[in-house]
Amino acid sequence: xxxxxxxxxxKTELEAGATFAPRFDGNGLVTAIATDIRDNNVLxxxxxxxxxxRRTLETGTVHYWSRSRNSLWxxxxxxGETQRLVEMRTDCDQDVILMKVEQLGRGAAxxxxxxxxxxxxxxxxxxxxxxxxxxxxxxxxxxxxxx
Amino acid sequence: xxxxxxxxxxKTELEAGATFAPRFDGNGLVTAIATDIRDNNVLxxxxxxxxxxRRTLETGTVHYWSRSRNSLWxxxxxxGETQRLVEMRTDCDQDVILMKVEQLGRGAAxxxxxxxxxxxxxxxxxxxxxxxxxxxxxxxxxxxxxx
Numbered sequence: 236x237x238x239x240x241x242x243x244x245x246k247t248e249l250e251a252g253a254t255f256a257p258r259f260d261g262n263g264l265v266t267a268i269a270t271d272i273r274d275n276n277v278l279x280x281x282x283x284x285x286x287x288x289r290r291t292l293e294t295g296t297v298h299y300w301s302r303s304r305n306s307l308w309x310x311x312x313x314x315g316e317t318q319r320l321v322e323m324r325t326d327c328d329q330d331v332i333l334m335k336v337e338q339l340g341r342g343a344a345x346x347x348x349x350x351x352x353x354x355x356x357x358x359x360x361x362x363x364x365x366x367x368x369x370x371x372x373x374x375x376x377x378x379x380x381x382x
Numbered sequence: 383x384x385x386x387x388x389x390x391x392x393k394t395e396l397e398a399g400a401t402f403a404p405r406f407d408g409n410g411l412v413t414a415i416a417t418d419i420r421d422n423n424v425l426x427x428x429x430x431x432x433x434x435x436r437r438t439l440e441t442g443t444v445h446y447w448s449r450s451r452n453s454l455w456x457x458x459x460x461x462g463e464t465q466r467l468v469e470m471r472t473d474c475d476q477d478v479i480l481m482k483v484e485q486l487g488r489g490a491a492x493x494x495x496x497x498x499x500x501x502x503x504x505x506x507x508x509x510x511x512x513x514x515x516x517x518x519x520x521x522x523x524x525x526x527x528x529x
Contacts, residue, residue: 270424275417327499353472357439363383
């Protein structure tokens, strides 16, 4: 499976056409967002290179590119928290991938053991800002899952 | 309003603490996602620098940093499609901002006039990939709104 080169498309083709031409950045990556098919909540945000995108589309199991490990990352390979692709979308200028996924395993997308990586609200009061943790408990203990 | 420097936090403080320390990248930006408070759909993905983040929290109206114009961008300043911040979250390693917003104006977050920037599905068939446009009509004509 090959992707078109966005440089070969004009703005109208890029924004309104049927040609999938992901606009990888200088590091060969696009931002990838996974949302939960059940409630539409954002589970996590990571990155994909062309190979991760291809494997995700070909296998139906979500793959990312790990910037910290500098390697292809089958989500859940270590933790068991795999993601089944239900639907993929891209945005107007094709530099972001949005996926609706079924979060498998224990249902925890985040490496901290929580369902979503976005478990803290940003709150302001009298000109100061702080984070407030959701009350939900982690679904696994990271110390046990990532030995 | 000032934000903490993430370099002053250890991993536990960064991931589980109450200190908001957005991890701006080498260009001083974080990825910012706006979702619709009504149905949780992702409306758009853009970037924020510290000033955009500060103004968003202080005014309750969403501001981004425009990478193409290299300037602060009050969303909707030209189009009227402003966004009212309802809730802000950050992720485990604090390099993404997630906002639930009320999309004002005509209800179109995308510069193409559509409600969401993610108006095309990525579909595969027999090893080829193409984009399929949602049937929803644009809510405004970009040629009229951006003269």
